Amino acid sequence: MPTELAESQVAFLRGKFEAAREVLDSLDTRIPVTDSIYSSVEDGFDNIEETRFLYERAYDQEPDAEATHELYEEYLGAIDTVALELQVLETELVYLDLHQYQRNSAISGRLDHASSISSELEDAFGIDITVLPVIWNGFAIDPLDENIPATGDLSQIYALILPRTQSDPEVYAPIFAHEIAHAVLDRHDELRTGFNNAVREIQGRTRQEIDDEAQFARSWRAWFEELFCDVCGVLTFGPSYLASLVRHLHHSNPYYIEEDPDGDLHPPPALRFDLVMDLSDEYFPNLLNGIRDDRIAFERHLDALEHSQPRIYDTYDYGELRTFITQEVPASVDHDLEALVDDITAGVTPDDRPERSHRLAANQYWLDTYPP
Structure with a gap:
């Protein structure tokens, strides 16, 4: 049965998910959007098992039927969806981990200042997003949850990247x-x-x-x-x-x-x-x-x-x-x-x-x- 390699990939993804769970449990800062993505990945693994079961049952009965091939593609698609959402979750955790580390450092005041300005700007623009400031290597903004069903059509969480500088804010x-x-x-x-x-x-x-x-x-x-x-x-x-x-x-x-x-x-x-x-x-x-x-x-x-x-x-x-x-x-x-x-x-x-x-x-x- 052609699911052996796919099952190996699923096992690898489960290992990454467990590692992500450990990081998430260690964070002081929790963001609702991140929890939504986490839950979506969790549900995605359930969907993988369900589609695998349907495919294997169809394969045992009619291995060459078109419907069986379609179920195999659906099974692979479920794996791809989990891989994508897990990648988004891991990226968010990298920024959250960095954000938490910097919150407990000498530059925490700059993060507070950035968060406060961001909130003021959100109100002025009339938007409702989560902004996660981190000190890095310049000015940029990185949408962390683009194009995934768990958070809808629009990105809800953005990493606001700031320069490492001693200049007056x-x-x-x-x-x-x-x-x-x-x-x-x-x-x-x-x-x-x-x-x-x-x-x-x-x-x-x-x-x-x-x-x-x-x-x-x-x-x-x-x-x-x-x-x-x-x-x-x-x-x-x-x-x-x-x-x-x-x-x-x-x-x-x-x-x-x-x-x-x-x-x-x-x-x-x-x-x-x-x-x-x-x-x-x-x-x-x-x-x-x-x-x-x-x-x-x-x-x-x-x-x-x-x-x-x-x-x-x-x-x-x-x-x-x-x-x-x-x-x-x-x-x-x-x-x-x-x-x-x-x-x-x-x-x-x-x-x-x-x-x-x-x-x-x-x-x-x-x-x-x-x-x-």
């Missing part, structure tokens, strides 16, 4: 909004679809202007997520996002466009800066004087390197697509930018606005005109 606090915004975009498929349609429409009428229109379309489809997240940074942190971002974007070639379709298709820093400036000019022009030095410094950086601008830059910096992002994203995403701007303008202190306290503190840190 206010220096990079606004960048949290960019990372959390990836989870926001997961909940706005209609925006991505609308943008892709806009790219397709432009692609159809610009074949004569752009040398490689397929790469142009590929680039912009990839850039959309990062630019969406920059817009969300502006909508939640206001001028402090621009001040923090220019340091994050500082690069020896700010006009660089990756032309390798297999490369890292991130938007050029110059394009990201221009888009954020467009939004800043629109939503809080009267506050920009408070970060004037930061803006001018980055503009001078761009001017000094303008000679390195590739020939294709002007054709890729497509105004119609930038306009889609700067208009459609603010209209579609929940945010409280107007209230934030009013608070900054009125000199409201962070203690007086607990729902915006971290974001007001970041603006006090960066704006010369809004001191603590």
Whole structure:
């Protein structure tokens, strides 16, 4: 019977599951989503046994029947499902284990700070997710439960990866909004679809202007997520996002466009800066004087390197697509930018606005005109 190798694989998966159970039992931090995945894996093993029983009974009666072959495929599919969900569970446990270790270390305060900002941003964006901050090697957000039935169509738990640094947390606090915004975009498929349609429409009428229109379309489809997240940074942190971002974007070639379709298709820093400036000019022009030095410094950086601008830059910096992002994203995403701007303008202190306290503190840190 052809189940021998499959049964060996199931035994291996059971061993991994037992090891995962030991880790889970040792953790101080328990997340309901993780328990859901654990239960789903447990149920998955029961399903494996049930489908194996049905297959073996059918095999004994009619080994060559089509229905028997289909049951064998169903049995293998049940194993694949458990393997996938177990892999997700193991990944979550790696982050939970690291999170717990760091909670009991000298950097626990940074995790508390990150968790508190994340909660404030979740409220501002109107989303309900679990954010697990860990100190690692830079800024990123990693959805830990993508595309598995146990947690539904949308990811519910995200690892928020932060740099290992001694810098004042206010220096990079606004960048949290960019990372959390990836989870926001997961909940706005209609925006991505609308943008892709806009790219397709432009692609159809610009074949004569752009040398490689397929790469142009590929680039912009990839850039959309990062630019969406920059817009969300502006909508939640206001001028402090621009001040923090220019340091994050500082690069020896700010006009660089990756032309390798297999490369890292991130938007050029110059394009990201221009888009954020467009939004800043629109939503809080009267506050920009408070970060004037930061803006001018980055503009001078761009001017000094303008000679390195590739020939294709002007054709890729497509105004119609930038306009889609700067208009459609603010209209579609929940945010409280107007209230934030009013608070900054009125000199409201962070203690007086607990729902915006971290974001007001970041603006006090960066704006010369809004001191603590």
